Amino acid sequence: MADKQVYRLKGLSCTNCAANFEKNLRQIESIQEAEVNFSAAKLTIFGDATIEQLEQAGAFDHIKVYAHNQGTPRIPVYKKRENLLTLSSLLLIIVGYSFYFQLGENHVATVGAFLLSIIVGGYDLIRAGIKNIAKLQFDMKTLMTIAIIGAAIIGEWAEAAVIVFLFALSEALEGYSMDKARNSIKSLMEIAPNDATIKRGKQLVQISVEDVRIGDTMIVKPGEKIPMDGIVREGRSFVNQAAITGESAPVEKKVKSTVYAGTVNEEGALVVEVTKLSEDSTIAKIIHLVEEAQTKKAPTQAFVDRFAKYYTPAIMLIALMVMVIPPLLGGEWQTWMYNGLAVLVVGCPCALVISTPVAIVTAIGNAARNGVLIKGGIHLEQLATINTIAFDKTGTITVGKPVVVEVNAIHGTKEELIQLAGSLERYSEHPIARAILKKAHDVSLLEATQFQSYTGKGIVAFIDGVCYKVGNAKLFEGYDLPIVSGGTVVYVGSDEQILGYIKVADQPRKGIKQHVQKLYQLGIVKTVMLTGDVENVAKQIGEESGITEVKAELFPEEKLSHIKRVKERYRVAMVGDGINDAPALAEAHVGIAMGGAGTDVALETADIALMGDDVSKLADTISLSKRTLRIIKENIILALSLKVVALLLVIPGWLTLWLAIFADMGATLLVVANALRLMRKTAEIDSHSRDHHEIT
Numbered sequence: 001m002a003d004k005q006v007y008r009l010k011g012l013s014c015t016n017c018a019a020n021f022e023k024n025l026r027q028i029e030s031i032q033e034a035e036v037n038f039s040a041a042k043l044t045i046f047g048d049a050t051i052e053q054l055e056q057a058g059a060f061d062h063i064k065v066y067a068h069n070q071g072t073p074r075i076p077v078y079k080k081r082e083n084l085l086t087l088s089s090l091l092l093i094i095v096g097y098s099f100y101f102q103l104g105e106n107h108v109a110t111v112g113a114f115l116l117s118i119i120v121g122g123y124d125l126i127r128a129g130i131k132n133i134a135k136l137q138f139d140m141k142t143l144m145t146i147a148i149i150g151a152a153i154i155g156e157w158a159e160a161a162v163i164v165f166l167f168a169l170s171e172a173l174e175g176y177s178m179d180k181a182r183n184s185i186k187s188l189m190e191i192a193p194n195d196a197t198i199k200r201g202k203q204l205v206q207i208s209v210e211d212v213r214i215g216d217t218m219i220v221k222p223g224e225k226i227p228m229d230g231i232v233r234e235g236r237s238f239v240n241q242a243a244i245t246g247e248s249a250p251v252e253k254k255v256k257s258t259v260y261a262g263t264v265n266e267e268g269a270l271v272v273e274v275t276k277l278s279e280d281s282t283i284a285k286i287i288h289l290v291e292e293a294q295t296k297k298a299p300t301q302a303f304v305d306r307f308a309k310y311y312t313p314a315i316m317l318i319a320l321m322v323m324v325i326p327p328l329l330g331g332e333w334q335t336w337m338y339n340g341l342a343v344l345v346v347g348c349p350c351a352l353v354i355s356t357p358v359a360i361v362t363a364i365g366n367a368a369r370n371g372v373l374i375k376g377g378i379h380l381e382q383l384a385t386i387n388t389i390a391f392d393k394t395g396t397i398t399v400g401k402p403v404v405v406e407v408n409a410i411h412g413t414k415e416e417l418i419q420l421a422g423s424l425e426r427y428s429e430h431p432i433a434r435a436i437l438k439k440a441h442d443v444s445l446l447e448a449t450q451f452q453s454y455t456g457k458g459i460v461a462f463i464d465g466v467c468y469k470v471g472n473a474k475l476f477e478g479y480d481l482p483i484v485s486g487g488t489v490v491y492v493g494s495d496e497q498i499l500g501y502i503k504v505a506d507q508p509r510k511g512i513k514q515h516v517q518k519l520y521q522l523g524i525v526k527t528v529m530l531t532g533d534v535e536n537v538a539k540q541i542g543e544e545s546g547i548t549e550v551k552a553e554l555f556p557e558e559k560l561s562h563i564k565r566v567k568e569r570y571r572v573a574m575v576g577d578g579i580n581d582a583p584a585l586a587e588a589h590v591g592i593a594m595g596g597a598g599t600d601v602a603l604e605t606a607d608i609a610l611m612g613d614d615v616s617k618l619a620d621t622i623s624l625s626k627r628t629l630r631i632i633k634e635n636i637i638l639a640l641s642l643k644v645v646a647l648l649l650v651i652p653g654w655l656t657l658w659l660a661i662f663a664d665m666g667a668t669l670l671v672v673a674n675a676l677r678l679m680r681k682t683a684e685i686d687s688h689s690r691d692h693h694e695i696t
């Protein structure tokens, strides 16, 4: 495959145009494959072409092409070519009407002004429409073009001009609202600085983030935005990570903490080792995933598209029948021609076609701004129908940072036990391992070999030729274990005997009970906690968090089979950290990962990722999904019922072109305004997250 190139687009006005643009691009010799992402206004090509060539392929829609990293200039609304043309056509209509009242309806000047208005405002539309008619493609533009030409033929110049103007206005509105919805992501993109201060030898140099290498040392001063992902090597500060996690409370950063590009360093200077290239940073990944998400079609949208495909030709057929049948039965052909045109205008599916995408794109953008990554409209729609939530315990219900609370040696000293456990846990990623290592931080660890990790059990390794084990009772089958009551117990032993045990404890998250309560208020009927931990600990945490069902001592594959079982009767979402519960996340109707900023796995395996550690976002997101689904339904019903009512008016002959125009325009306006409501956080949710803000 040839080189992949990504461009940003400006001026792309409709999904149909995107498809045509793609088609034109594929005809360019040097381009093997082209993909236009309408919602993200992005073009990906495999091959080679100049910007001029690309723009020429998009000339029919006046598409402007920009290099991916250049950032598109924001053209003010009043300077956009389409908007200026639309405005001119309105002015010409006003001129037309003043002639109409002074000189009469059929005066040359009147007709001329209206005709000019039609040409100015409708040039692109009519050109596209006529092309479509020639190719027998019946879409919205075809419909409108026939209506406009028909109205002109029967001498209704004023109506024709107004149809043109209103269609142009609704297109401008569509462009404006999609832009607005996309902007939430663009503002994320502008978030990371372009330059970084890097230490080269003894000198500090200011260089472009593209030239920074992994392993470089970066200096971030107080008040500055962090330009790259990295790990703190010196210094201490608080960092506002709202851009990524949506949580506005600053997070403490000290040596070894991870920092993210685009977040704001508030107090101290930090010396950071760069760990990721600029294009691989967490924020870049989020932007990429959100852009992908906004283009994926939600089920409702697919339905609307399919519907529009049959609906548009059907309307044309009805219009034709209205024009032909009554005159054959003795009606006045002029009147019925007029009625038929009105049917065409009413039939325009503009409102219907835009109803779903605006809502989905707006909602996904809103979520992204609040630190929630939704990887497609389909997940948003699925989430709205969930009635059961399964939680992983560690790191989801609990803070996920267990601490050692007790060390008991049976043979040897406590120090030896900790040293041994630490030497084995050194290579484990498990939160328990981190707790033990913390306890062992001032002990010199031993060299362990042939390290093996048993998921859901623990670790086995060799030290000086002797086999040692650290883990739960399952790992020590056949041993004579001491009975230890309460808490999570980690046994330490050799091949032959048990040497002692370490007790660890993890805290439930602050406010978890209220968050779970909130889920019940949102219509969740069942909550389950799935964990590999022992029964008594699991039960206690279940009680403290208000979760109704607890399944303990599960292996990861048992978490999966449990989800499968619940799925038979409920619509289930699984919430986890994505580390050892990825299969369960994938199996659930919706897989939700917590702490997405920290782990790439979580970002990749989940359908929805909460970037931060704030559980309250779960309820917020469910509530957003419900609002979105409700608004989509309202929009579809609104768009269709307005049209049906207007269409029925044809029978008594009450439908005028004017009524048709206003029904169409009104529907589009209402639908867009309704969808843009999703940009707001609701007051209720706002106060909710403020009340239970986490300080962890």
Ligand code: ADP
Residues within 6 Å of the ligand: 392, 393, 394, 425, 428, 429, 430, 432, 433, 454, 455, 456, 457, 458, 459, 470, 471, 472, 488, 489, 490, 530, 531, 532, 533, 534, 554, 555, 556, 580
């Ligand atoms: P969960 O995510 O619900 O805690 P896991 O499958 O990660 O479930 O772990 C289950 C249990 O396995 C832990 O509670 C612990 O007893 C044991 N375990 C797993 N890994 C380790 C380890 N590295 N060290 C000690 N115990 C471990």
Ligand code: MG
Residues within 6 Å of the ligand: 392, 394, 577, 579, 580, 581
């Ligand atoms: Mg886990």
